[in-house]
Amino acid sequence: MKHTFRLNAFQTLTVGLALLIFVGGVLLSLPIASKQESVPFLNALFTSASASCVTGLAVADTYSQYTFFGQLVILLLIQIGGLGFMMVSILVSFLLRRRIGLYERSILMESVGALKIGGVVRLTKHALIGTAVLESVGTLLLSTWFCPRFGFWQGLWMGLFHAVSAFCNAGFDLMGIVSPGTSFITAAGVPLVNITIMLLIITGGLGFVLWDDVLVHKWKVREYALHTKIVLLTTATLIFGGAAAFYLLESNHAFAGLPASQKILMSFFQSVTPRTAGFNTVDMKNLSEGGTLLTMVLMFVGAGSGSTGGGIKVSTFTVLLLSVIAYARRWDGINLFRRRLDGEVVHKAFASVNLYLTTCLLGCMVLCIQGFHLEDALFESLSAIGTVGLSRGITAMLPSASKIAIILLMFSGRLGSLSVAMAMTGLRRQRPTIKNINEKILIG
Helix, strand or coil: CCCCCCCCHHHHHHHHHHHHHHHHHHHHCCHHHECCCCCCHHHHHHHHHHHHCCCCCCCCCHHHHECHHHHHHHHHHHHHHHHCHHHHHHHHHHHHCCCCCHHHHHHHHHHHCCCCCCCHHHHHHHHHHHHHHHHHHHHHHHHHHHHHHHCHHHHHHHHHHHHHHHHCCCCCCCHHHCCCCCCCHHHCCCHHHHHHHHHHHHHHHHCHHHHHHHHHHCCCHHHCCHHHHHHHHHHHHHHHHHHHHHHHHHCCCCCCCCCHHHHHHHHHHHHHCCCCCCCCCCCHHHCCHHHHHHHHHHHHHCCCCCCCCCCCCHHHHHHHHHHHHHHHCCCCCCEECCEECCHHHHHHHHHHHHHHHHHHHHHHHHHHHCCCCHHHHHHHHHHHHCCCCCCCCCHHHCCHHHHHHHHHHHHHHHHCHHHHHHHHHCCCCCCCCCCCCCCCCCCC
């Protein structure tokens, strides 16, 4: 009997993202993609990985380096990477009216972070429609600011590019048309631009599963799933708490000399963008040490599960925090919103974060070995694995080995370190029926 070889869901997603990055690297290395000489393949591969993994780290300013063709390739990579290539392939199936099989549904379930296979196609439809609507509204709002300054067509293109980049939490920008490498620093005091981008980042970072739950139950908050309640509550706490902390930390540092209204706006922007978006309205090198540490903590936490963002995810962060509190107070398990968390969820959270931190520190070590200061190396590594895109100005100076390390960090950060490990080890091993004898060891 012949055995047909078929990749499991994790392996399919891993191979698919790797192919997307490679194809994008080839396209960006073509002469037609660059305004000057062709980009070296490693730099093109780095940019492709950054766009496909919706990170935003760049070795060269996007507007100054790439032609319209190159910018279009980057935008498509951001869109496919943000939605997930599997969701894009399902969109093609919808358009061709093809039947979605069980195998495709299982991969799609892992891609969007759904808890069960039932209803995953409906969830995908909601996600695709919602993405199109939000990005279109974002494009119109941003274009009203860009068009008067850069002309209709250029302003419309910039509105579309930044709307997609913001919603997908990518952090790529075309503000090099004003001043290369400054992101939105030149628009730090513009409420329309800042608020629109923040709202796109937040909605994209909540997660498609949460969207579906809210659409189904509308304003009946009590009927929301536990995941939805945790993500909404934790996200709001991080945004407002982070903004208050940045205001206190940076009022006399990075925000010094600015009006109070602009300080508040920049504080909220700085609170939202490190959670995997990558735009900035202040130079990262001007932040105080406290502000830099807070930024790294927010990059570490990240966005919601099954969203366009990265990080360990807000639900994982909440589970870790509650498990520590529960153990310290001798509680019997973790209870929240009159629900009890499954013990397997806690084990998975700790395993995921352990692998996440290990991978991040290995990447940081590579950068330190190649001569970068620990603070800069750790910031860059957290930004890469968290798919954030913020930098303290060292990205363009990375040697080849460091670029490869950052590419691998972005790759594992987008898929999830645990997912990459499971893709490499496979899932077909059965659990042993005979278990070893328990024995305690000292912890702490």
